[in-house]
Amino acid sequence: MRLIIGEDEGLLREGLSRLLADEGYDVVATATTAPELITRTLALRPELVITDIRMPPDHARDGIEAALTLRARLPELAIIVLSQHVDSVGATELLADGARGVGYLLKQRLIDVEPFLRALPEVAAGGTVIDPTVVQTMMRRSRPDNDIDRLSPRRRETLALMAEGMSNSRIAERLSVTESAVARNISAIFETLGLPPSADDHRRVLAVLRYLDRQVH
Amino acid sequence: MPSPAVFAPTASDSPQADRERGGLRRTDPLMVVIAATALLLLVIGFSFLGSLPGVHPAPVLLEVSSWALFSLAGMIARHRRPHNRIGPLMLLAGFSMWATSLTAAPVPVLVAIGTAVATLPLALTLHLVLAFPSGRLRGRLARVLVAAGYVTSLVLQAPLYLIGDGPLALTDAGPALTWIPAVQFIQSAVGVSALLTGAVLIADRAWRTDALERKLLGPVVWYRIGCLVLIAAAALAGRLLPGTEVAMITGLAQLVAIMGIPLVFLVGLLFGSFGRAGEVDEMVARIGAAGPTAARLTSAVADALGDPDAVVVFARTGRPGFVDAVGVEVDVSADRTRQLHPVRYDGRVVGGILHRHGLVADDALLDVLAGIVGLAIDQQRLVAEQHALVAELQRSRRRLLQAEDAERRRIARDLHDGAQQHLVVLGMTARQLSRTTTDPGVADTAAEIADGVSRVLAEFRDLIAGIMPAPLQDRGLGPAVELLAERMPIPTRVSVGPDPERPAADVESTLYFLVAESLTNVIKHAGAGTAEVIIRRADRDGRGLMTVTVSDDGRGGADPAAGHGLRGIADRVEAIGGALRVDAAPDGGTRVYAEVPCG
Numbered sequence: 001m002r003l004i005i006g007e008d009e010g011l012l013r014e015g016l017s018r019l020l021a022d023e024g025y026d027v028v029a030t031a032t033t034a035p036e037l038i039t040r041t042l043a044l045r046p047e048l049v050i051t052d053i054r055m056p057p058d059h060a061r062d063g064i065e066a067a068l069t070l071r072a073r074l075p076e077l078a079i080i081v082l083s084q085h086v087d088s089v090g091a092t093e094l095l096a097d098g099a100r101g102v103g104y105l106l107k108q109r110l111i112d113v114e115p116f117l118r119a120l121p122e123v124a125a126g127g128t129v130i131d132p133t134v135v136q137t138m139m140r141r142s143r144p145d146n147d148i149d150r151l152s153p154r155r156r157e158t159l160a161l162m163a164e165g166m167s168n169s170r171i172a173e174r175l176s177v178t179e180s181a182v183a184r185n186i187s188a189i190f191e192t193l194g195l196p197p198s199a200d201d202h203r204r205v206l207a208v209l210r211y212l213d214r215q216v217h
Numbered sequence: 218m219p220s221p222a223v224f225a226p227t228a229s230d231s232p233q234a235d236r237e238r239g240g241l242r243r244t245d246p247l248m249v250v251i252a253a254t255a256l257l258l259l260v261i262g263f264s265f266l267g268s269l270p271g272v273h274p275a276p277v278l279l280e281v282s283s284w285a286l287f288s289l290a291g292m293i294a295r296h297r298r299p300h301n302r303i304g305p306l307m308l309l310a311g312f313s314m315w316a317t318s319l320t321a322a323p324v325p326v327l328v329a330i331g332t333a334v335a336t337l338p339l340a341l342t343l344h345l346v347l348a349f350p351s352g353r354l355r356g357r358l359a360r361v362l363v364a365a366g367y368v369t370s371l372v373l374q375a376p377l378y379l380i381g382d383g384p385l386a387l388t389d390a391g392p393a394l395t396w397i398p399a400v401q402f403i404q405s406a407v408g409v410s411a412l413l414t415g416a417v418l419i420a421d422r423a424w425r426t427d428a429l430e431r432k433l434l435g436p437v438v439w440y441r442i443g444c445l446v447l448i449a450a451a452a453l454a455g456r457l458l459p460g461t462e463v464a465m466i467t468g469l470a471q472l473v474a475i476m477g478i479p480l481v482f483l484v485g486l487l488f489g490s491f492g493r494a495g496e497v498d499e500m501v502a503r504i505g506a507a508g509p510t511a512a513r514l515t516s517a518v519a520d521a522l523g524d525p526d527a528v529v530v531f532a533r534t535g536r537p538g539f540v541d542a543v544g545v546e547v548d549v550s551a552d553r554t555r556q557l558h559p560v561r562y563d564g565r566v567v568g569g570i571l572h573r574h575g576l577v578a579d580d581a582l583l584d585v586l587a588g589i590v591g592l593a594i595d596q597q598r599l600v601a602e603q604h605a606l607v608a609e610l611q612r613s614r615r616r617l618l619q620a621e622d623a624e625r626r627r628i629a630r631d632l633h634d635g636a637q638q639h640l641v642v643l644g645m646t647a648r649q650l651s652r653t654t655t656d657p658g659v660a661d662t663a664a665e666i667a668d669g670v671s672r673v674l675a676e677f678r679d680l681i682a683g684i685m686p687a688p689l690q691d692r693g694l695g696p697a698v699e700l701l702a703e704r705m706p707i708p709t710r711v712s713v714g715p716d717p718e719r720p721a722a723d724v725e726s727t728l729y730f731l732v733a734e735s736l737t738n739v740i741k742h743a744g745a746g747t748a749e750v751i752i753r754r755a756d757r758d759g760r761g762l763m764t765v766t767v768s769d770d771g772r773g774g775a776d777p778a779a780g781h782g783l784r785g786i787a788d789r790v791e792a793i794g795g796a797l798r799v800d801a802a803p804d805g806g807t808r809v810y811a812e813v814p815c816g
Contacts, residue, residue: 009634009638011638011639011642012638012641012642014642015641015642015645015646016645019645019649022649022653053691054691059691060691060692061691061692084633084637084687084691085678085686085687085688085700086700086703107641108641108671108674108675108678110641110644110645111641111644111645111648111667111670111671111674112648112667112671113645113648113649113652114648114652
């Protein structure tokens, strides 16, 4: 798979490149600033972009901005953003237009390697992967006016695993239930959250977004 | 014809006239002498001019009227503004005009004197126009111009009476006679140049002054420029086109313009907003009133000077410099509009009056004011000094906080960008080794290393968050507080008002630490079920404010003095000029409320 890495820290950029090359990915380019990332991506048309959020020139949310720009130009492009810290706002911004093929991972997750490597093909295939730590933070947070609170603990857990980008079969495996039980739970979640029937993938993203409790319907 | 009776009004019912007359008689016998002399000279001069053969009465009347106008205006100005030199200057101008009429006297010596001073009125007019309104010449160029005027009118006039057959003549030699036209030409050239330069100087000053002064003095400024230009034009026309219609018209216009000077200047002096000496009495009363504050002093002085922007400043104790009534350092160096008039008390400079030099017609008025406010300024000086010291302390406290804040950010960023990234790569490499190696021993050890690095990294993140949380640096107060709330074990509502602009860095971090500390207290001490954070922008008296409220529904009773970390936060809040309050929330819990200035 062809991909581009956007990361301003040299050491980490090299480390990531090496890791991904070892795993058989084709790292076609790296970029150290957000504008450079945009230019190279538009020129080289990779399937996947992995980018740090905090990058030059502004050292703030440049990675997210770049991702949104690229998203608008190349709707099929899969994007994984790497965050230094738990920032649910950043995650939802990226998902806000019902995007497919989006990953939001914490940098510290890179140490575990496996989950990171698992996320790549899932996002590339159009899935949505949110870092478990981000998901857990949201899960702990309970809001008085949130539909999510009306879900049973088991359904909430199911939703959290959905947010991590897991398929029904993997959720079933994780929760030690049958796949049809997972499907029933998911239907119930859609209903509780008032999500109209539509393509299943889209409803999954919407549910996750609702779960992340932001401005999206 | 201007009635000489004007000089000594015989009967009037108006109280104004009574006061004027009374003032003349009571306070200044010199004025009576001057008035009588002027009247006498007027009659003599009139008789000289009237006795000239074949002379038309109209020009004579005009001429005599202008002496009378200058003399009368000079006397009134001198009486009403005793310290202002405009009055004496007008009197002198009137006298010099009279003296030129001596050329019509039947005595040769008087004729010669008349010739000697024939152009003196123009030099005096230049002096008068440039010296308005204070009567003093401001700047070297103005003095040079006036001196040039006097030299031109007196010295270059000399050949006219020193050569020829007059009683003062030294020679009537033919060669000397040829000098006369040349000297006259030089006289005209220098005189016209001085006049026009004077006009440019006035225009330039008016151009460089500020709006208020232009508004107050504008019409007079145009008049002064117009006068000088007209006089120059008349001189040129008289010299280059003698006897033509142009020369006659410009000559008439010049005469009218000069005749207007006493009227315009007198009105400006008495009724213009500058130099209202009459308000000194009132000011004495106001300052004498019990407990004049520094601010009242300033407004009393500003009123008396007729300069709304005049400021009383207080000399600092033990160091150079001046501060205003609220202790703010004031730059007192003279600039194009303002200058400092020092106020002394007991031999020391205790303060000063910072005023517009263009608006004060009478420097003596400033001396009077300075004398009146000296004691009051000396008394208020300590108060102003206190204000200044408090303000300085506040500023230095803010600087310390800013320095600490910047240092925290730098350290956090260094750790973040440097060590943290290294750790991530280190852990990643170890994990990859454990995944790919075929040696199970190496795999286990590498996995252990990776786990260890993970734990160190977690501690590292907590450490950095304590120094300066990354979300705050990257995204600002609102999102950072949202993230704080997300980690709360109890439902915590966050409401952040519309906030297009981020506040100053130290304000932002102070408010963040305030919220973080307050929420920590809620968890530790309050036993609350829910908490709420409200951040708002507000505007009070035109000053931007940020308010932060952190409240809970717990058992209440939090006391910032009793520790809980809020003491340090309160110090930070005060350092950025804000205030912190801890009280009971409406539903019995604790409420921490802070408001800080921003933007």
